[in-house]
Amino acid sequence: MPACDGPTIVVKDHYQLVIIGAGPTGLSAARVAADHGVDVALLDEQPAPGGQIYRAMESIPPARAGLLGDEYQHGRKIVSSFRQCNVDYLSDTQVWSLNSKREIGLLQGDEPLMITADQVLLASGAMERPVPFPGWTLPGVMNAGAGQILFKSHGIVPNDGVVLAGSGPLLLLLAWQYMHAGVKIQALLDLTPMRNHLRALPRLPRALMARHYLAKGLVYKKDLKRAGISTLHNVSDLHATGNDHISSVSFRHRGRQRSIETELLLVHFGLIPNAHLSRAAGCEYQWDRSQQCWRPELDDWGSSSIDGILIAGDGAGIGGARTAEHAGRLSALQATYALGIIDKYERDQLSRDDRKWMHDDLHIRPFLESFFHIPRKLLSVPDDDTIVCRCEEVTAGEIRMAVADGHSDSNQVKFLTRCGMGPCQGRQCAEAVAHIVAAAGGEKVAQGGHYRGRPPVAPLTLGQLASLYPEETE
Amino acid sequence: MFKRLDENPAATVTVTIDGVQFNVPAGETVAAAVLASGFGHTRTTVVSGAPRAPFCLMGVCYECLMVIDGKPNQRACRELVNDGMKIECQHATGRL
Ligand SMILES: Cc1cc2nc3c(=O)[nH]c(=O)nc-3n(C[C@H](O)[C@@H](O)[C@H](O)COP(=O)(O)OP(=O)(O)OC[C@H]3O[C@@H](n4cnc5c(N)ncnc54)[C@H](O)[C@@H]3O)c2cc1C
Ligand code: FES
Numbered sequence: 001m002p003a004c005d006g007p008t009i010v011v012k013d014h015y016q017l018v019i020i021g022a023g024p025t026g027l028s029a030a031r032v033a034a035d036h037g038v039d040v041a042l043l044d045e046q047p048a049p050g051g052q053i054y055r056a057m058e059s060i061p062p063a064r065a066g067l068l069g070d071e072y073q074h075g076r077k078i079v080s081s082f083r084q085c086n087v088d089y090l091s092d093t094q095v096w097s098l099n100s101k102r103e104i105g106l107l108q109g110d111e112p113l114m115i116t117a118d119q120v121l122l123a124s125g126a127m128e129r130p131v132p133f134p135g136w137t138l139p140g141v142m143n144a145g146a147g148q149i150l151f152k153s154h155g156i157v158p159n160d161g162v163v164l165a166g167s168g169p170l171l172l173l174l175a176w177q178y179m180h181a182g183v184k185i186q187a188l189l190d191l192t193p194m195r196n197h198l199r200a201l202p203r204l205p206r207a208l209m210a211r212h213y214l215a216k217g218l219v220y221k222k223d224l225k226r227a228g229i230s231t232l233h234n235v236s237d238l239h240a241t242g243n244d245h246i247s248s249v250s251f252r253h254r255g256r257q258r259s260i261e262t263e264l265l266l267v268h269f270g271l272i273p274n275a276h277l278s279r280a281a282g283c284e285y286q287w288d289r290s291q292q293c294w295r296p297e298l299d300d301w302g303s304s305s306i307d308g309i310l311i312a313g314d315g316a317g318i319g320g321a322r323t324a325e326h327a328g329r330l331s332a333l334q335a336t337y338a339l340g341i342i343d344k345y346e347r348d349q350l351s352r353d354d355r356k357w358m359h360d361d362l363h364i365r366p367f368l369e370s371f372f373h374i375p376r377k378l379l380s381v382p383d384d385d386t387i388v389c390r391c392e393e394v395t396a397g398e399i400r401m402a403v404a405d406g407h408s409d410s411n412q413v414k415f416l417t418r419c420g421m422g423p424c425q426g427r428q429c430a431e432a433v434a435h436i437v438a439a440a441g442g443e444k445v446a447q448g449g450h451y452r453g454r455p456p457v458a459p460l461t462l463g464q465l466a467s468l469y470p471e472e473t474e
Numbered sequence: 475m476f477k478r479l480d481e482n483p484a485a486t487v488t489v490t491i492d493g494v495q496f497n498v499p500a501g502e503t504v505a506a507a508v509l510a511s512g513f514g515h516t517r518t519t520v521v522s523g524a525p526r527a528p529f530c531l532m533g534v535c536y537e538c539l540m541v542i543d544g545k546p547n548q549r550a551c552r553e554l555v556n557d558g559m560k561i562e563c564q565h566a567t568g569r570l
Contacts, residue, residue: 045533045552052532059501061481127534139515139527146531154506155479156501172558181479244525245514264475274534390529391536393521423536423547428529459547 009088011106011113015041016237017335018104018117020277023051024075024321025313026123027082029328029335034085036336041115042087043106045094045171049079049419052125052145053321056153064155067180069173071150071216071321078325095453098122098281100306105468112464119308119335122278123328125270126314128170129293130428131374132381132388132396135240136267144174144268151177158264160184163249165238166268167192168372169217174266176220179227187260188224188231191238191269193375200371207367210360213320236378240265269374272431273315279453280304287446290369291318292379293431294450300355301334302327310335323361326354379434380439388436389429391422396436403440410434410449423459424449476509487557498555505531505538505550508561516540516550517564540564 019026019031022044050057054075065072068435090108097105102120106113113355128143135141144164150156157178163186164175175188207214224231237252248261272293279285284297284305295317302312312331313324330351337347381388384397394417402413410433413419419433420426426433430451437448456465484497490496490509491508498507505528508516513564515525517539528538533552543560550561 032568047554064479064481127532128530130535137524137526139525142528145531146529148554149531149535150476150506150509154510155481156476156510157479159475159477391525393524423539424534427534442536 009090011088011090011108011115012039013115015039015088015115015117016339017041017119017121017332018043018102018115019121019123020044020098020104021051021125021313021315022046022049022080022082022089022091023122023123023125023313023324024053025125025324025328025331026051026121026314026329027078028325029121029123029312029332030087030089031082031085032329032332036341038332038336038339038341040087041117042089043093043095043104044089044091047091049082049089049091052073054079055149060152061155064152067178067338068152070289075321082318094458095124095277096458096460098277098309100282100309101453106455107458107460107464110464112460112468114468115189117308119310119338121302121328121335122304122309122311122315123313123324123331123333124274124277125324126313126318127274127427128267129272129374129431131166131267131269131378132386132429132432133238133240133267133378134383134386135242135246135370137387137390138240138242138246139244140263141240141265141267142248144171147266148174148177151181157181157183158266161186161262161265162264163187163189163260163262164266164268165191165235165249165251167188167374168268168270169368170271171268172217172220172224174268175224175229179224179229180309185229186262188229189235189238189249189253190231190233191235192233192372192376193236194234196371196373199373200367203367207364210364213364236375238267269378270372271314271318273317275315276425276427276453276457278304278309278311278315279450280455280457281309282453283309283311285450287444288317289367292369292374293318300330300358302331303334308338319361319365321367323358326357326361329354330358376435376439379432380435389417389419389422389426389430391424391428392418392420394419394429396432399433399436400440403437408437408441408443408448409416410437410451413437414451420451425457475512475514476489478510479493482502487555487559489555489557489561491561492563496558500555502555503531503551504540504542504553504555504559504561508540508550513563515563517568520566523566539568541568 312327380395
C-alpha cells in the first residue's frame with residue numbers, strides 16, 4: 001500500500017516537472033512552479049516535508065522545537081506555504097533511478113513504478129562527509145547528523161557524557177542544541193587545525209558583508225563557553241577504541257596524547273552533495289577544491305549538463321538552507337521558462353531577489369570553506385588498518401596496495417578490492433578512496449576520479465524489477 | 475547511549491526486539507526505537523562478523539540493516555514501528 005501524504009494520490013505516468021526532495025529547495029521550487037500552473041510532482045522518501053534541516057516540522061512538539069533554535073523555526077513558513085499549493089506530493093517515495101531521458105524509477109513501499117517528466121529538479125540535498133578514522137565502524141560511533149535526527153524527529157538525546165568531535169558548523173549547532181536540552185556533553189573535540197584561521201583570514205573582510213552567519217556562530221560558541229562545556233581546539237589523531245562497542249576516544253591535543261572514556265562519540269566533518277541520482281543519470285561533475293567535493297556542472301539557473309535536468313540546493317554544492325530556498329526558486333523559474341509557460345523577461349524579472357541573494361551569499365562561502373577546510377592528511381586515511389569501505393570491510397592499506405600495483409583510478413580499485421560494492425554502493429567510501437588514490441599516486445583528487453554511478457541507486461529485488469517489465473519476463 | 479526526553483507520546487506501540495517486548499512511541503523509526511531501548515548494535519557484518527550499529531540515520535550508510543517481521547536487509551532508519559512488529563538483529567546476510 002503506497003503510503004502517500006493525505007488522501008492517496010494516484011500517481012500519473014507523466015508530469016511537466018518532477019522535483020526530487022522536499023527540503024527547503026524542493027518545497028520552495030514546488031511553490032513557485034505550482035503558482036505558475038505547472039503540473040508538479042514532489043517526491044521524497046521521508047514521511048513528511050522539511051528535508052534535513054526542517055525535519056519533523058509538522059509533528060514536532062512545541063517544547064522540542066523550542067530547543068532547536070530560530071533557524072529551525074524559520075522552516076514553519078516554508079512548509080506551510082508549500083501546503084497551500086497544488087502539487088502531487090508523494091511522501092515515503094524513494095527514487096531509485098533517473099536517466100538522461102528523464103525516466104524516473106520510484107519505490108512506494110514494496111511497489112516500484114516508472115514515471116517521466118519534461119523537467120526534473122534534483123533537490124536531494126547533502127550528506128555528511130564520511131571520513132574514515134581508526135574505530136569509526138564501532139557501535140557507539142555515529143554521525144553528528146544522526147544524533148540530530150534522533151533529537152528532531154524523536155526527542156531522543158544522548159545520555160550524559162557524550163563526546164562530539166570533528167569540524168564544521170553543524171557540530172557546533174548540535175552541541176548548542178544538546179546544551180539547551182540539558183544533555184551533559186563531556187567534551188567537544190574541534191579538529192579544525194589552527195592553520196585554518198590563517199588560511200581564512202584574508203577572506204574575512206568579504207565575509208563580514210554577510211555577517212549574520214558569523215554572528216550566529218559566535219553566539220553558539222559564547223553560550224557553550226558560558227555553560228562550561230569543555231571545548232578542545234586543534235585536536236588531531238582521533239581514534240575510537242573498544243571491543244564490541246566504543247569505550248574510549250583518544251586523540252592528540254597540545255602535543256600530548258589523551259584519552260576520554262565514553263559510550264557515544266558523534267562525529268562530523270562537513271557536508272557533501274548527495275550525488276547518486278545525478279551521477280546515475282550521467283550529469284557531468286567537477287572537483288571543487290574549496291568545498292573539497294565533487295559538484296555537478298551547472299549554470300546560474302541550476303541546469304545540468306543534461307537537457308531538462310536541474311540541480312539546486314545543497315545537492316548542487318553546499319550553500320546552506322537559506323540559499324537552498326532561493327536556489328530552488330531560481331530553478332523552478334527556469335523549468336517554468338523551459339516549459340514555455342513564462343518568457344525569458346518574466347523569468348529574469350521574477351528571479352531578481354533570488355539572484356541577488358545568491359550573489360551576496362558568495363561573500364561568506366570562501367571564508368567558511370577555508371575556515372572549515374578538512375586537512376588532506378585526514379581525508380586520505382593515513383592509518384593502513386582503518387576500514388574505508390564499511391560494507392565490504394576494505395582497509396586503507398589494501399587500497400594503497402592496489403594503487404602500488406598500478407591501479408590509479410577509483411573504479412579500478414573498486415573492481416580489484418570490492419571497495420564500494422556493498423549495499424551502500426560506495427556512498428560512504430567514494431570520497432575517501434579518491435583521496436587515498438590521489439595521495440598514493442601523487443596526483444590531484446580530480447584525476448583519480450569517482451565511482452561511476454549506475455542505477456538502481458537503491459537495492460531492488462529481482463521481483464521488484466521484474467514487476468516493472470511484465471511482458472519481458474512472462 | 476540514548477534516552478527519550480520527557481515528552482509523553484500521544485500513542486505507543488508494542489514491538490519485540492530480539493525477543494524482548496518494548497513499548498515505544500508510535501511514529502518512531504525502527505532504528506530510533508532500537509537505540510532508545512538500549513541496544514548497542516543492530517547487525518553483524520558479512521565479512522568478519524563484527525557488530526555494527528546505525529551510523530547516519532538518513533538512509534545512506536546501510537549500517538542499520540535488520541530483519542523486520544522476518545524480512546532481512548531492511549534499513550531500520552527508514553522503517554517506522556508498527557504494533558506487534560518483530561525486530562531482529564541481522565547476522566551477516568540475514569538469511570538462514
Ligand atoms: C543530517 C543533516 C542534518 C542537517 N541539519 C542542519 C541544520 O540543523 N541546520 C542547517 O542549517 N543545516 C543542516 N543541514 C544542512 C542541510 O543540507 C541544509 O542546508 C538544507 O536542509 C539543505 O536543503 P535541501 O533542500 O537542498 O536538501 P535537504 O533538506 O537535505 O532535502 C533533501 C530531501 O531529498 C530527499 N531525498 C534525497 N534522495 C532521495 C531519493 N533518492 N528519493 C527520495 N527522496 C530523496 C531527502 O529525504 C530529503 O528530504 C543538515 C544536513 C544533514 C545531512
Ligand atoms: S543508519 Fe545509515 S542507512 Fe540507516
